[in-house]
Amino acid sequence: MVITNPILQLKKVSISYTPGKNAVEEVSADIAEKKITAIMGPSGCGKSTLLRAINRMHELYPDIKTMGEILLNGKNILKTNPMEVRRMAGMVFQRPNPFPTMSIYDNVIAGYKLNGITLPKQEKDQLVEESLKNVGLWDEVKDSLFKKGTFLSGGQQQRLCIARALSLKPKVLLMDEPTSALDPIATNRIEELLLDLKNEFTILIVTHNMSQAARISDYSMFMYLGHLIEYDETQKMFTNPSDKRTEEYLTGQFG
């Protein structure tokens, strides 16, 4: 499978938490622009580890070593200022984590506040409305913009976190099991939202939920013990996987 004009390229990426033991082993993959790419695999296979390398999150922890090359929008992320990389690669976490001391409004534009960028009020209002509309939260919260974000339901909080990431207009959105802490209805809403968002954004999503990957993703990766075993169009992978281990995983024989 060849991806033309990839927005993100992983080249022999290896990551270790302890020296000599790689949690991710020489993973290479090109990620298609404005598509949803799912990363699947059994627990502990290195999905989160790989995802967090893309926005240089590992650098917060000095023991973690990342090797290989990652190109975002053609630029080597290691040669780019990490703050800039993180603004280009937005991240949504497993558990919704709105800033508890900030209002809904401030949460949405937290990226700007944190970076010390002051926008004119009108622009802020517009950005907040646009980002919240993007995640389908506007109608639900437009009358309580100045209440704390932590008063929302889990699903709403997660959509708020997505809006927070989107407000910085990232190139890619990195999502680590964004629905695993949510109930089926909230999960459904987020899945629909992601399908909408891919018109504008590239999404890389880690998921344990195979049917979720099948429903929403265009491309899928299957990882096992730190290795990228198979990477293909989701359709192809789910109907006709080429590796035995992928097939076993997808048919529920392990993982």
Added chain:
Amino acid sequence: MRDLIFKRLLSVCCILILLISAGMIYSLVSGSIPALSHYGFFQFIGSTEWDPHPERETYGALSFIVGTLLTSFLALIFCIPFSLPVALFTGEFFRGKKIATFISSIIDLLAGIPSIVYGLWGFYTFRPIIIEMGVNSQGFGVLTSSIILAIMIIPYASSLSGEFISMVPNELKEAAYSLGATRYEVIRTVTFPTAGSGVFASYILALGRALGETMAVTMLIGNTNNLPTSLADTGNTMASIIANQFGEADGLKLSSLIAIGLLLFLITAIINLIAKLIIKKLN
């Protein structure tokens, strides 16, 4: 059977402690009634007069209330620029690292130094510096006591607030980093606001300690019964006037000292209660 005996024993001990506390409060209140009823409560706390002359005996607590609040709040202010960095160091920058544990244990050691030792150090080592600086001729006074008090409360303020800072969830900080924030920005906009009320409560608890601190202050404040109006002034705190004068006091004077003790107890109890409430609300 043994369980029952054990339980009984525990209840008896608890009740005993409660009775002792109640008894203490009772004797404080009953001991202060003569003075408070003689002068009236507001007259007593509002007057700066402290005149033990037998014919015109008048006692008022204001000078000492001011002395206590002034030295304690100054100590709090002086302690912030030192305890806050220590708290950040142990709770954020080196959280979970050996160096943080090392620093915490040194700080805890400081907390264990008896206050008389601080007093001695203040008297023989620090006071000459104050004299050298030309603050006043003897080196005693509000400034000297406040600085020593500040050193004494730094361990409490920094270890407790460091704890609150280290409790800020990693995922929250990661969320901020993932939006492109620098470490400084994360601390300013996420760590501090999130740990804020806990840090605030830590400082209130530290203030509570400063308010009741007796020995070191008694050795350094100069023990004069006047209303301190500047940092260079000498004075007395509520605790130090009691420590100084209870030995030869009787009658109205003794009752006045007990009343000051009661007031001090109330002030520290309220301060501690506020801090505990804030901390409880956090959990």
